[in-house]
Amino acid sequence: MGELVGLVRLGADLVSAMDLPAAAAAPERGPWPLLRRWLVRMGITGRWAVILPPALWLTVFLLIPVLVVFKISFSEAVVARPPYLPLLTFGEDGEVQLTLHLSNYMFLGQDTLYIAAYLNSIKIAFISTILALLVGYPIAYFIARSSDRWRNILLMLIILPFWSSFLLRVYAWIGFLKNNGVINNALQAVGLPQVTMLYTDFGVYVGIVYTYLPFMILPLYTTLVKLDDALLEASADLGARPFRTFLSVTLPLSLPGIIAGSMLVFIPAIGEYVIPTLLGSPSTLMIGRVLWDEFFANRDWPLAASVAIAMLVVVVVPLMLMQNAQNAVVERK
Amino acid sequence: MAKKPQIAADTRPWRDPNAKPFVRIRDVTKKFGDVVAVSEVSLDIFKGELFCLLGGSGSGKSTLLRMLAGFEEPTAGAIEIDGQDMAGVPPYRRPINMMFQSYALFPHMTVWNNIAYGLKRDHLPRPEIEARVAELLKLVKLEGYERRKPNQLSGGQRQRVALARALARRPKLLLLDEPLGALDKKLREETQFELVKIQETLGVTFIVVTHDQEEAMSLATRIGVMNQGEIAMVGEPSEIYEFPNSRFVANFIGSANMVEGVVTEDEPDHVRIRSAELGADIYVDHGVDCSPEQILWWAIRPEKIRLTREKPAVQAGVPPDTNMTKGFVEDIAYLGDMTVYQVRLDNGRYMRVTKANALRGDPDAISWDETVWASWSGSSGSVLTS
Numbered sequence: 001m002g003e004l005v006g007l008v009r010l011g012a013d014l015v016s017a018m019d020l021p022a023a024a025a026a027p028e029r030g031p032w033p034l035l036r037r038w039l040v041r042m043g044i045t046g047r048w049a050v051i052l053p054p055a056l057w058l059t060v061f062l063l064i065p066v067l068v069v070f071k072i073s074f075s076e077a078v079v080a081r082p083p084y085l086p087l088l089t090f091g092e093d094g095e096v097q098l099t100l101h102l103s104n105y106m107f108l109g110q111d112t113l114y115i116a117a118y119l120n121s122i123k124i125a126f127i128s129t130i131l132a133l134l135v136g137y138p139i140a141y142f143i144a145r146s147s148d149r150w151r152n153i154l155l156m157l158i159i160l161p162f163w164s165s166f167l168l169r170v171y172a173w174i175g176f177l178k179n180n181g182v183i184n185n186a187l188q189a190v191g192l193p194q195v196t197m198l199y200t201d202f203g204v205y206v207g208i209v210y211t212y213l214p215f216m217i218l219p220l221y222t223t224l225v226k227l228d229d230a231l232l233e234a235s236a237d238l239g240a241r242p243f244r245t246f247l248s249v250t251l252p253l254s255l256p257g258i259i260a261g262s263m264l265v266f267i268p269a270i271g272e273y274v275i276p277t278l279l280g281s282p283s284t285l286m287i288g289r290v291l292w293d294e295f296f297a298n299r300d301w302p303l304a305a306s307v308a309i310a311m312l313v314v315v316v317v318p319l320m321l322m323q324n325a326q327n328a329v330v331e332r333k
Numbered sequence: 334m335a336k337k338p339q340i341a342a343d344t345r346p347w348r349d350p351n352a353k354p355f356v357r358i359r360d361v362t363k364k365f366g367d368v369v370a371v372s373e374v375s376l377d378i379f380k381g382e383l384f385c386l387l388g389g390s391g392s393g394k395s396t397l398l399r400m401l402a403g404f405e406e407p408t409a410g411a412i413e414i415d416g417q418d419m420a421g422v423p424p425y426r427r428p429i430n431m432m433f434q435s436y437a438l439f440p441h442m443t444v445w446n447n448i449a450y451g452l453k454r455d456h457l458p459r460p461e462i463e464a465r466v467a468e469l470l471k472l473v474k475l476e477g478y479e480r481r482k483p484n485q486l487s488g489g490q491r492q493r494v495a496l497a498r499a500l501a502r503r504p505k506l507l508l509l510d511e512p513l514g515a516l517d518k519k520l521r522e523e524t525q526f527e528l529v530k531i532q533e534t535l536g537v538t539f540i541v542v543t544h545d546q547e548e549a550m551s552l553a554t555r556i557g558v559m560n561q562g563e564i565a566m567v568g569e570p571s572e573i574y575e576f577p578n579s580r581f582v583a584n585f586i587g588s589a590n591m592v593e594g595v596v597t598e599d600e601p602d603h604v605r606i607r608s609a610e611l612g613a614d615i616y617v618d619h620g621v622d623c624s625p626e627q628i629l630w631w632a633i634r635p636e637k638i639r640l641t642r643e644k645p646a647v648q649a650g651v652p653p654d655t656n657m658t659k660g661f662v663e664d665i666a667y668l669g670d671m672t673v674y675q676v677r678l679d680n681g682r683y684m685r686v687t688k689a690n691a692l693r694g695d696p697d698a699i700s701w702d703e704t705v706w707a708s709w710s711g712s713s714g715s716v717l718t719s
Contacts, residue, residue, distance in 0.1 A: 230437035233404050236424040237431045238451035239502065248450070252441045 073305035104306035125269035140220035203279035215264035223257030361410035385549040388559030436495035618711030633714035
């Protein structure tokens with residue numbers, strides 16, 4: 001919510017900056033002052049003019065769709081179009097009946113498949129985040145420490161994969177990971193045994209870490225590049241060896257980047273559908289795949305909606321916890 | 334504020350040819366690519382000194398300091414501290430601490446943890462760390478601020494935390510990079526005094542880098558003036574000011590009136606210089622290493638020139654009509670403690686003269702548009718051959 005407060009303040013500043021000279025000047029003509037006067041009469045001042053567009057955007061494209069899904073999660077599945085019953089029914093003598101089916105949510109708790117899928121999603125997302133952090137941190141550190149000339153080229157290389165299709169890139173990994181793929185051929189060429197990597201959890205980890213690595217690297221890079229060299233020198237000067245300096249100075253000061261990067265990897269990884277489908281085994285249970293199956297295979301929209309809402313809660317809670325932690329870190333500075 | 338000289342041999346080891354220097358810098362050169370930052374600098378610094386490296390930006394003073402701290406390795410030459418060659422010794426193994434220009438306090442640590450950082454790295458027992466940090470906080474007058482973060486401190490307080498942190502490991506040598514640069518004028522003067530006091534109490538050798546000549550003059554036992562990567566002159570503050578060895582030093586420290594001249598008499602006990610720029614002959618009452626007809630420069634400080642309305646009488650030991658010139662007071666700046674006169678000489682050149690305002694509201698003070706004589710004694714100016 002920190003951003004919103006910032007917006008409100010900015011809005012207030014704009015009001016005072018815009019209104020003060022206007023109040024002193026004579027009434028202006030032309031379309032713009034006319035529009036402004038009309039807006040002011042409608043109660044839309046500078047503050048609202050700034051808040052309104054993002055608020056509208058979020059309402060139309062985030063809040064309303066979520067409410068629709070929320071609504072569907074309380075209805076009952078039928079073979080019809082749309083494949084669920086309305087919540088409100090109108091009787092013949094004008095009575096209005098609201099029917100909320102909690103059975104979908106109860107079913108989520110009863111069938112161990114869903115709980116297992118949630119837990120497995122969290123596990124895979126968590127391990128992937130740790131792996132992405134371990135791989136991404138040295139890369140981000142290296143880029144942040146390299147010369148200005150190289151830095152932009154390296155950053156470009158990190159972002160470059162986004163220019164090609166995500167689906168294509170994940171698909172390409174099949175060629176690397178499969179039993180007679182690039183990696184196994186190389187292993188066999190040097191006389192090592194073949195390793196099954198495709199259609200395993202390992203494949204899923206490779207896919208997620210590969211795909212979301214830039215999201216880990218970029219926020220880490222932005223905090224590491226701001227790190228003052230003098231702090232590292234001061235640490236060395238006070239008798240700390242390089243690794244000690246890393247633990248005591250670099251790591252704590254890059255904590256905001258670690259939290260931001262971890263969130264950007266963890267949250268999409270939980271709901272990931274494409275990667276486990278293409279690279280995982282059929283038994284790799286992830287909530288994204290369960291959702292897909294309920295929605296398209298079983299055509300049980302209400303159950304799929306309740307899976308989605310439950311997932312939202314599972315994702316939103318850690319998100320808020322982490323954001324709070326990050327705000328606390330930022331405020332402490 | 335500089336250290337009071339007590340017994341010459343005791344406090345001025347650089348005057349003793351047999352004294353063993355604490356820091357020896359031998360022909361040190363540092364190049365960054367093609368750029369020569371420090372060029373063949375040799376310098377001896379003695380135990381207990383407060384040595385100032387003074388120079389403009391890009392003079393190489395900070396690079397020299399960073400080489401002492403171990404953040405940069407010399408391209409050529411050697412640095413010896415307390416008899417130990419520092420080549421290849423990483424910063425964390427040197428018996429040196431540094432106070433950074435930006436202070437470089439760890440923003441995520443409290444004042445206490447900042448000061449204790451070096452002590453923890455030395456693996457001192459906890460009670461000893463606590464005792465030492467308390468002692469340092471007392472020294473820099475920051476008791477009660479242990480739990481503050483650097484961003485909750487004022488500039489002056491941060492500066493003192495940085496000093497305490499740098500002193501915590503009891504280094505033999507403390508390097509200070511523009512220690513007072515970020516403070517305002519009033520605070521700077523107070524802190525200067527405290528810095529000298531702390532240095533005297535602890536007996537640590539200080540090497541201070543500064544671009545502020547006033548700071549260098551008031552702090553230092555000796556000053557090394559740096560220019561374009563080279564040491565232009567090393568000496569006590571009064572030597573640097575009164576006996577500059579080159580035009581650069583004379584101009585860089587304080588202000589000086591400098592003229593070109595040609596040697597007309599070169600005797601062991603005096604030198605006579607004819608200066609067209611000054612419109613006068615200069616009689617110097619001591620021998621100078623020069624030859625007849627040599628072109629050289631002569632510099633005089635503004636406060637060493639007398640202004641009179643009448644032509645001054647012949648001075649004892651100085652031939653008539655030398656060491657004086659006529660001019661016209663074109664501008665006056667009254668600064669309170671002194672007055673600065675811009676005197677236009679007959680040949681159009683300007684001479685800057687200052688006069689202490691010893692008399693309160695002097696009614697007889699020389700004023701605008703007066704014709705005056707400027708004169709000086711045979712030993713007031715410096716003859717510069719480079």
